[in-house]
Amino acid sequence: MFPAAQPFGISCPTSIHFGTGRARDLPALVGQEATRILLVQGGSGLAAQPVLAALRGAGHDVSIISCPGEPDLDGVNAALSKMDGPTHVIACGGGAVLDMGKALAALGEHGVDLPEDFDRLPPLTARRTIRLIAVPTTAGTGAEVTANAVIDVPSKRAKISIRGPALVPDIAVVDPALAQSAPAAVTLASGLDAVTQVIESYTSSAATPFTSALCRPVIPLGLRALRCVTDAPDDAAWSDMCWTSLSSGIALANSGLGAAHGLASILGAQLGAAHGALCGRLLLPTLRTNRAHAVTGSEARTRIDHCISEIEAAFPSSPGAEPLSGFGTWMNGKGLPGLSALGLKGDRITELADLGRAASSSRKNAVDLPSTAYAKILQDAL
Numbered sequence: 183m184f185p186a187a188q189p190f191g192i193s194c195p196t197s198i199h200f201g202t203g204r205a206r207d208l209p210a211l212v213g214q215e216a217t218r219i220l221l222v223q224g225g226s227g228l229a230a231q232p233v234l235a236a237l238r239g240a241g242h243d244v245s246i247i248s249c250p251g252e253p254d255l256d257g258v259n260a261a262l263s264k265m266d267g268p269t270h271v272i273a274c275g276g277g278a279v280l281d282m283g284k285a286l287a288a289l290g291e292h293g294v295d296l297p298e299d300f301d302r303l304p305p306l307t308a309r310r311t312i313r314l315i316a317v318p319t320t321a322g323t324g325a326e327v328t329a330n331a332v333i334d335v336p337s338k339r340a341k342i343s344i345r346g347p348a349l350v351p352d353i354a355v356v357d358p359a360l361a362q363s364a365p366a367a368v369t370l371a372s373g374l375d376a377v378t379q380v381i382e383s384y385t386s387s388a389a390t391p392f393t394s395a396l397c398r399p400v401i402p403l404g405l406r407a408l409r410c411v412t413d414a415p416d417d418a419a420w421s422d423m424c425w426t427s428l429s430s431g432i433a434l435a436n437s438g439l440g441a442a443h444g445l446a447s448i449l450g451a452q453l454g455a456a457h458g459a460l461c462g463r464l465l466l467p468t469l470r471t472n473r474a475h476a477v478t479g480s481e482a483r484t485r486i487d488h489c490i491s492e493i494e495a496a497f498p499s500s501p502g503a504e505p506l507s508g509f510g511t512w513m514n515g516k517g518l519p520g521l522s523a524l525g526l527k528g529d530r531i532t533e534l535a536d537l538g539r540a541a542s543s544s545r546k547n548a549v550d551l552p553s554t555a556y557a558k559i560l561q562d563a564l
Protein backbone atom coordinates (compact mmCIF):
# COMPACT_ATOMS: atom_id res chain seq x y z
CA MET A 183 0.00 0.00 0.00
CA PHE A 184 2.76 2.45 0.88
CA PRO A 185 4.97 2.49 -2.15
CA ALA A 186 8.39 2.70 -0.52
CA ALA A 187 9.86 0.98 -3.54
CA GLN A 188 7.85 3.08 -6.00
CA PRO A 189 9.11 6.23 -7.67
CA PHE A 190 8.20 9.44 -5.89
CA GLY A 191 8.91 13.14 -6.09
CA ILE A 192 9.68 15.82 -3.54
CA SER A 193 8.08 19.20 -4.04
CA CYS A 194 8.99 22.11 -1.81
CA PRO A 195 9.90 25.07 -4.00
CA THR A 196 9.45 27.64 -1.22
CA SER A 197 12.53 29.11 0.43
CA ILE A 198 11.82 28.70 4.15
CA HIS A 199 13.15 30.84 6.99
CA PHE A 200 12.18 29.37 10.36
CA GLY A 201 12.83 30.51 13.90
CA THR A 202 11.93 32.97 16.62
CA GLY A 203 12.76 36.49 15.50
CA ARG A 204 13.04 35.63 11.79
CA ALA A 205 10.25 38.13 10.94
CA ARG A 206 12.80 40.85 11.62
CA ASP A 207 14.72 39.57 8.59
CA LEU A 208 11.83 40.33 6.26
CA PRO A 209 13.08 43.72 5.00
CA ALA A 210 16.41 42.13 4.08
CA LEU A 211 14.67 39.17 2.45
CA VAL A 212 12.49 41.32 0.19
CA GLY A 213 15.44 43.58 -0.66
CA GLN A 214 15.54 46.95 -2.33
CA GLU A 215 13.78 45.68 -5.45
CA ALA A 216 10.56 45.65 -3.40
CA THR A 217 9.42 49.07 -4.58
CA ARG A 218 5.70 48.48 -4.05
CA ILE A 219 4.68 46.03 -1.35
CA LEU A 220 1.08 44.91 -0.85
CA LEU A 221 0.59 43.60 2.69
CA VAL A 222 -2.41 41.30 3.15
CA GLN A 223 -3.35 41.12 6.82
CA GLY A 224 -6.20 40.03 9.08
CA GLY A 225 -9.17 42.14 10.11
CA SER A 226 -7.53 43.85 13.08
CA GLY A 227 -4.03 43.97 11.66
CA LEU A 228 -2.63 43.29 15.12
CA ALA A 229 -0.83 40.08 14.24
CA ALA A 230 0.88 41.70 11.26
CA GLN A 231 1.88 44.84 13.15
CA PRO A 232 5.51 43.78 13.81
CA VAL A 233 5.98 42.93 10.14
CA LEU A 234 4.43 46.20 8.96
CA ALA A 235 6.58 48.17 11.39
CA ALA A 236 9.73 46.37 10.21
CA LEU A 237 8.95 47.03 6.54
CA ARG A 238 8.07 50.67 7.00
CA GLY A 239 11.01 51.12 9.34
CA ALA A 240 13.24 49.96 6.50
CA GLY A 241 11.71 52.60 4.24
CA HIS A 242 9.45 50.36 2.13
CA ASP A 243 6.31 51.65 0.47
CA VAL A 244 3.54 49.39 1.86
CA SER A 245 -0.15 49.40 0.97
CA ILE A 246 -2.57 47.21 2.90
CA ILE A 247 -5.53 44.95 2.14
CA SER A 248 -7.43 43.53 5.09
CA CYS A 249 -8.94 40.06 5.00
CA PRO A 250 -11.27 39.79 8.00
CA GLY A 251 -12.45 36.23 7.30
CA GLU A 252 -12.03 33.36 4.89
CA PRO A 253 -11.68 34.79 1.36
CA ASP A 254 -14.75 34.59 -0.83
CA LEU A 255 -15.18 35.14 -4.53
CA ASP A 256 -16.42 38.73 -4.32
CA GLY A 257 -13.79 39.65 -1.74
CA VAL A 258 -10.96 38.34 -3.90
CA ASN A 259 -12.23 40.17 -6.98
CA ALA A 260 -12.72 43.39 -5.00
CA ALA A 261 -9.15 43.16 -3.72
CA LEU A 262 -7.84 42.45 -7.22
CA SER A 263 -9.51 45.60 -8.50
CA LYS A 264 -7.64 47.62 -5.87
CA MET A 265 -4.23 46.13 -6.62
CA ASP A 266 -1.88 48.69 -8.06
CA GLY A 267 0.96 46.77 -9.65
CA PRO A 268 2.73 45.48 -6.54
CA THR A 269 6.23 44.11 -6.92
CA HIS A 270 5.70 42.01 -3.79
CA VAL A 271 2.67 40.52 -2.03
CA ILE A 272 3.34 39.74 1.61
CA ALA A 273 0.55 37.74 3.29
CA CYS A 274 0.86 37.96 7.06
CA GLY A 275 -1.86 36.27 9.09
CA GLY A 276 -3.68 32.97 9.58
CA GLY A 277 -4.54 30.48 6.88
CA ALA A 278 -7.32 32.63 5.41
CA VAL A 279 -5.01 35.61 5.02
CA LEU A 280 -2.32 33.45 3.42
CA ASP A 281 -4.88 32.03 0.99
CA MET A 282 -6.02 35.56 0.07
CA GLY A 283 -2.45 36.68 -0.56
CA LYS A 284 -1.68 33.59 -2.62
CA ALA A 285 -4.83 34.09 -4.73
CA LEU A 286 -4.06 37.79 -5.30
CA ALA A 287 -0.48 37.16 -6.39
CA ALA A 288 -1.44 34.32 -8.74
CA LEU A 289 -4.53 35.95 -10.26
CA GLY A 290 -2.87 39.36 -10.42
CA GLU A 291 0.04 37.87 -12.32
CA HIS A 292 -2.31 36.22 -14.80
CA GLY A 293 -4.48 39.34 -15.08
CA VAL A 294 -7.73 37.49 -14.44
CA ASP A 295 -10.61 37.80 -12.01
CA LEU A 296 -12.14 34.79 -10.32
CA PRO A 297 -15.10 33.42 -12.33
CA GLU A 298 -18.05 31.71 -10.62
CA ASP A 299 -16.90 28.51 -12.28
CA PHE A 300 -13.25 27.94 -11.41
CA ASP A 301 -12.95 25.51 -14.32
CA ARG A 302 -12.93 28.60 -16.55
CA LEU A 303 -9.70 29.84 -14.97
CA PRO A 304 -6.57 29.53 -17.09
CA PRO A 305 -3.92 27.24 -15.62
CA LEU A 306 -2.22 29.23 -12.84
CA THR A 307 1.22 28.21 -13.93
CA ALA A 308 2.92 31.47 -14.88
CA ARG A 309 6.33 32.16 -13.44
CA ARG A 310 5.41 35.15 -11.35
CA THR A 311 7.10 38.53 -11.54
CA ILE A 312 5.11 39.47 -8.43
CA ARG A 313 7.07 38.01 -5.55
CA LEU A 314 4.94 36.20 -2.96
CA ILE A 315 5.97 35.95 0.69
CA ALA A 316 3.94 34.12 3.33
CA VAL A 317 4.29 34.94 7.02
CA PRO A 318 1.93 32.79 9.12
CA THR A 319 0.72 34.13 12.47
CA THR A 320 -1.04 30.94 13.51
CA ALA A 321 0.46 27.48 13.94
CA GLY A 322 -1.97 25.48 11.89
CA THR A 323 -2.51 25.27 8.17
CA GLY A 324 0.94 25.02 6.65
CA ALA A 325 -0.46 27.21 3.85
CA GLU A 326 2.88 28.98 3.61
CA VAL A 327 4.23 26.08 1.54
CA THR A 328 1.23 24.73 -0.37
CA ALA A 329 -0.01 25.31 -3.92
CA ASN A 330 -3.67 26.03 -3.28
CA ALA A 331 -5.98 28.66 -1.82
CA VAL A 332 -9.44 27.89 -0.50
CA ILE A 333 -12.10 30.32 -1.70
CA ASP A 334 -15.68 30.46 -0.45
CA VAL A 335 -18.19 30.48 -3.31
CA PRO A 336 -21.49 31.36 -1.59
CA SER A 337 -23.63 30.77 -4.70
CA LYS A 338 -22.48 27.15 -4.71
CA ARG A 339 -22.42 26.73 -0.93
CA ALA A 340 -18.92 25.39 -1.42
CA LYS A 341 -15.35 26.19 -0.56
CA ILE A 342 -13.30 25.46 -3.63
CA SER A 343 -9.53 25.49 -4.04
CA ILE A 344 -7.74 27.24 -6.81
CA ARG A 345 -4.37 25.67 -7.29
CA GLY A 346 -1.26 25.80 -9.38
CA PRO A 347 2.45 26.56 -9.21
CA ALA A 348 1.72 30.30 -9.21
CA LEU A 349 0.14 29.96 -5.76
CA VAL A 350 3.25 28.55 -4.11
CA PRO A 351 4.94 31.28 -2.06
CA ASP A 352 8.49 32.12 -3.07
CA ILE A 353 9.47 32.70 0.54
CA ALA A 354 7.96 31.58 3.85
CA VAL A 355 9.01 33.27 7.06
CA VAL A 356 7.83 31.17 10.00
CA ASP A 357 8.44 33.04 13.23
CA PRO A 358 6.92 31.29 16.27
CA ALA A 359 6.83 34.60 18.15
CA LEU A 360 4.10 35.80 15.78
CA ALA A 361 1.77 32.93 16.71
CA GLN A 362 1.80 33.66 20.42
CA SER A 363 -0.76 36.46 20.27
CA ALA A 364 -3.51 34.33 18.71
CA PRO A 365 -6.69 33.90 20.80
CA ALA A 366 -6.94 30.59 22.70
CA ALA A 367 -9.71 29.21 20.47
CA VAL A 368 -7.65 29.96 17.36
CA THR A 369 -4.55 28.34 18.87
CA LEU A 370 -6.58 25.21 19.70
CA ALA A 371 -8.23 24.93 16.30
CA SER A 372 -5.01 25.70 14.42
CA GLY A 373 -3.04 23.19 16.44
CA LEU A 374 -5.66 20.48 15.90
CA ASP A 375 -5.51 21.18 12.16
CA ALA A 376 -1.72 20.81 12.15
CA VAL A 377 -1.84 17.58 14.16
CA THR A 378 -4.59 16.17 11.94
CA GLN A 379 -2.63 17.09 8.82
CA VAL A 380 0.56 15.43 9.98
CA ILE A 381 -1.33 12.27 11.02
CA GLU A 382 -3.36 12.11 7.80
CA SER A 383 -0.21 12.68 5.73
CA TYR A 384 1.53 9.84 7.62
CA THR A 385 -1.36 7.43 7.13
CA SER A 386 -2.17 8.59 3.57
CA SER A 387 -2.30 5.87 0.93
CA ALA A 388 -0.01 8.15 -1.11
CA ALA A 389 2.60 8.55 1.64
CA THR A 390 6.17 8.47 0.38
CA PRO A 391 9.48 7.76 2.10
CA PHE A 392 9.97 11.53 2.22
CA THR A 393 6.62 12.35 3.85
CA SER A 394 6.95 9.41 6.22
CA ALA A 395 10.38 10.55 7.39
CA LEU A 396 9.05 14.07 7.87
CA CYS A 397 5.85 13.16 9.70
CA ARG A 398 6.81 10.29 12.01
CA PRO A 399 8.91 12.30 14.50
CA VAL A 400 6.58 15.29 14.25
CA ILE A 401 3.46 13.40 15.36
CA PRO A 402 4.55 13.05 19.03
CA LEU A 403 6.24 16.46 18.93
CA GLY A 404 3.07 18.15 17.69
CA LEU A 405 0.80 16.37 20.17
CA ARG A 406 2.96 17.46 23.11
CA ALA A 407 3.26 20.98 21.71
CA LEU A 408 -0.50 21.25 21.25
CA ARG A 409 -1.01 20.37 24.88
CA CYS A 410 1.65 22.81 25.99
CA VAL A 411 0.63 25.85 23.91
CA THR A 412 -2.94 25.56 25.15
CA ASP A 413 -2.18 24.64 28.79
CA ALA A 414 1.15 26.20 29.74
CA PRO A 415 2.93 27.67 26.74
CA ASP A 416 6.64 28.28 26.51
CA ASP A 417 8.88 29.33 23.65
CA ALA A 418 9.98 25.78 22.88
CA ALA A 419 6.39 24.58 22.58
CA TRP A 420 5.49 27.42 20.22
CA SER A 421 8.48 26.56 18.10
CA ASP A 422 7.48 22.87 18.03
CA MET A 423 3.89 23.78 17.16
CA CYS A 424 5.01 25.96 14.26
CA TRP A 425 7.37 23.24 13.06
CA THR A 426 4.47 20.77 13.18
CA SER A 427 2.37 23.12 11.08
CA LEU A 428 5.13 23.77 8.57
CA SER A 429 5.98 20.05 8.34
CA SER A 430 2.33 19.19 7.81
CA GLY A 431 2.13 21.65 4.92
CA ILE A 432 5.22 20.23 3.24
CA ALA A 433 3.95 16.70 3.80
CA LEU A 434 0.38 17.21 2.61
CA ALA A 435 1.63 18.87 -0.58
CA ASN A 436 3.49 15.62 -1.31
CA SER A 437 1.20 12.93 0.10
CA GLY A 438 -2.34 14.28 0.31
CA LEU A 439 -4.52 13.86 3.41
CA GLY A 440 -7.51 11.70 4.24
CA ALA A 441 -11.14 11.34 5.25
CA ALA A 442 -11.07 13.84 8.13
CA HIS A 443 -10.01 16.58 5.72
CA GLY A 444 -12.39 15.36 3.02
CA LEU A 445 -15.30 15.68 5.43
CA ALA A 446 -13.98 18.94 6.91
CA SER A 447 -13.91 20.52 3.44
CA ILE A 448 -17.58 19.70 2.92
CA LEU A 449 -18.70 20.67 6.42
CA GLY A 450 -16.73 23.90 6.32
CA ALA A 451 -18.69 25.05 3.30
CA GLN A 452 -22.06 23.69 4.40
CA LEU A 453 -21.94 24.76 8.05
CA GLY A 454 -19.55 27.69 7.91
CA ALA A 455 -17.58 26.14 10.78
CA ALA A 456 -13.88 26.73 11.43
CA HIS A 457 -11.66 24.28 9.58
CA GLY A 458 -9.41 23.42 12.51
CA ALA A 459 -12.29 22.76 14.89
CA LEU A 460 -13.85 20.42 12.32
CA CYS A 461 -10.56 18.58 11.84
CA GLY A 462 -10.13 18.15 15.58
CA ARG A 463 -13.62 16.72 15.96
CA LEU A 464 -13.21 14.40 12.99
CA LEU A 465 -9.69 13.11 13.71
CA LEU A 466 -10.47 10.51 16.37
CA PRO A 467 -13.58 8.98 14.72
CA THR A 468 -11.62 8.84 11.46
CA LEU A 469 -8.72 7.01 13.09
CA ARG A 470 -11.10 4.53 14.76
CA THR A 471 -13.03 3.92 11.54
CA ASN A 472 -9.88 3.60 9.44
CA ARG A 473 -8.48 1.10 11.96
CA ALA A 474 -11.66 -0.96 11.80
CA HIS A 475 -11.41 -1.15 8.00
CA ALA A 476 -7.64 -1.68 7.71
CA VAL A 477 -6.47 -5.24 7.21
CA THR A 478 -4.64 -6.62 10.24
CA GLY A 479 -0.91 -6.64 9.58
CA SER A 480 -1.18 -4.19 6.68
CA GLU A 481 1.03 -1.12 6.43
CA ALA A 482 -2.06 1.06 6.85
CA ARG A 483 -3.04 -0.73 10.07
CA THR A 484 0.52 -0.47 11.40
CA ARG A 485 0.62 3.26 10.75
CA ILE A 486 -2.81 3.89 12.21
CA ASP A 487 -1.87 1.92 15.33
CA HIS A 488 1.34 3.92 15.61
CA CYS A 489 -0.59 7.19 15.55
CA ILE A 490 -3.04 5.89 18.13
CA SER A 491 -0.18 4.86 20.43
CA GLU A 492 1.40 8.32 20.09
CA ILE A 493 -1.91 9.98 20.96
CA GLU A 494 -2.29 7.68 23.96
CA ALA A 495 1.21 8.62 25.12
CA ALA A 496 0.44 12.34 24.91
CA PHE A 497 -3.18 12.19 26.10
CA PRO A 498 -3.56 9.00 28.17
CA SER A 499 -7.03 7.51 28.43
CA SER A 500 -8.35 6.46 31.81
CA PRO A 501 -7.70 2.82 32.75
CA GLY A 502 -10.26 0.62 31.01
CA ALA A 503 -11.57 3.44 28.84
CA GLU A 504 -11.72 3.28 25.06
CA PRO A 505 -8.40 4.13 23.36
CA LEU A 506 -8.26 7.75 22.20
CA SER A 507 -10.86 8.81 24.75
CA GLY A 508 -8.19 10.70 26.68
CA PHE A 509 -7.59 13.02 23.71
CA GLY A 510 -11.33 13.42 23.22
CA THR A 511 -11.83 14.29 26.86
CA TRP A 512 -9.03 16.84 26.62
CA MET A 513 -10.66 18.47 23.57
CA ASN A 514 -13.98 18.61 25.41
CA GLY A 515 -12.28 20.26 28.36
CA LYS A 516 -10.88 22.90 26.03
CA GLY A 517 -14.40 23.71 24.88
CA LEU A 518 -14.08 22.28 21.38
CA PRO A 519 -17.65 21.97 20.10
CA GLY A 520 -19.05 18.77 18.62
CA LEU A 521 -20.40 18.71 15.10
CA SER A 522 -23.99 19.13 16.27
CA ALA A 523 -23.01 22.33 18.07
CA LEU A 524 -21.26 23.40 14.87
CA GLY A 525 -24.56 23.06 13.01
CA LEU A 526 -24.66 19.49 11.71
CA LYS A 527 -28.16 17.98 11.78
CA GLY A 528 -28.48 14.22 12.00
CA ASP A 529 -30.81 14.05 8.98
CA ARG A 530 -28.04 15.40 6.71
CA ILE A 531 -25.44 12.80 7.64
CA THR A 532 -26.05 10.46 4.69
CA GLU A 533 -25.94 13.30 2.17
CA LEU A 534 -22.80 14.85 3.64
CA ALA A 535 -21.09 11.48 4.02
CA ASP A 536 -21.49 10.91 0.27
CA LEU A 537 -20.07 14.35 -0.46
CA GLY A 538 -17.22 13.77 1.99
CA ARG A 539 -16.31 10.47 0.37
CA ALA A 540 -16.16 12.21 -3.02
CA ALA A 541 -14.00 15.10 -1.73
CA SER A 542 -10.50 15.29 -3.16
CA SER A 543 -8.75 14.83 0.20
CA SER A 544 -10.60 11.56 0.80
CA ARG A 545 -9.00 9.96 -2.27
CA LYS A 546 -5.74 9.57 -0.34
CA ASN A 547 -7.33 8.22 2.85
CA ALA A 548 -5.42 5.39 4.51
CA VAL A 549 -8.05 2.88 3.41
CA ASP A 550 -10.88 3.02 0.88
CA LEU A 551 -13.95 3.52 3.05
CA PRO A 552 -17.56 3.04 1.96
CA SER A 553 -20.03 5.90 2.39
CA THR A 554 -21.48 4.15 5.43
CA ALA A 555 -18.10 4.52 7.14
CA TYR A 556 -18.05 8.25 6.39
CA ALA A 557 -21.53 8.44 7.90
CA LYS A 558 -20.28 6.65 11.02
CA ILE A 559 -17.43 9.13 11.36
CA LEU A 560 -19.92 12.00 11.24
CA GLN A 561 -22.27 10.27 13.67
CA ASP A 562 -19.44 9.66 16.13
CA ALA A 563 -18.32 13.30 15.88
CA LEU A 564 -21.73 14.79 16.62
Ligand SMILES: [Fe+2]
Pocket residue numbers: 323375376379443457461
Ligand atom coordinates in the same frame (compact mmCIF):
# COMPACT_ATOMS: atom_id res chain seq x y z
FE1 LIG B 1 -6.22 21.32 7.39
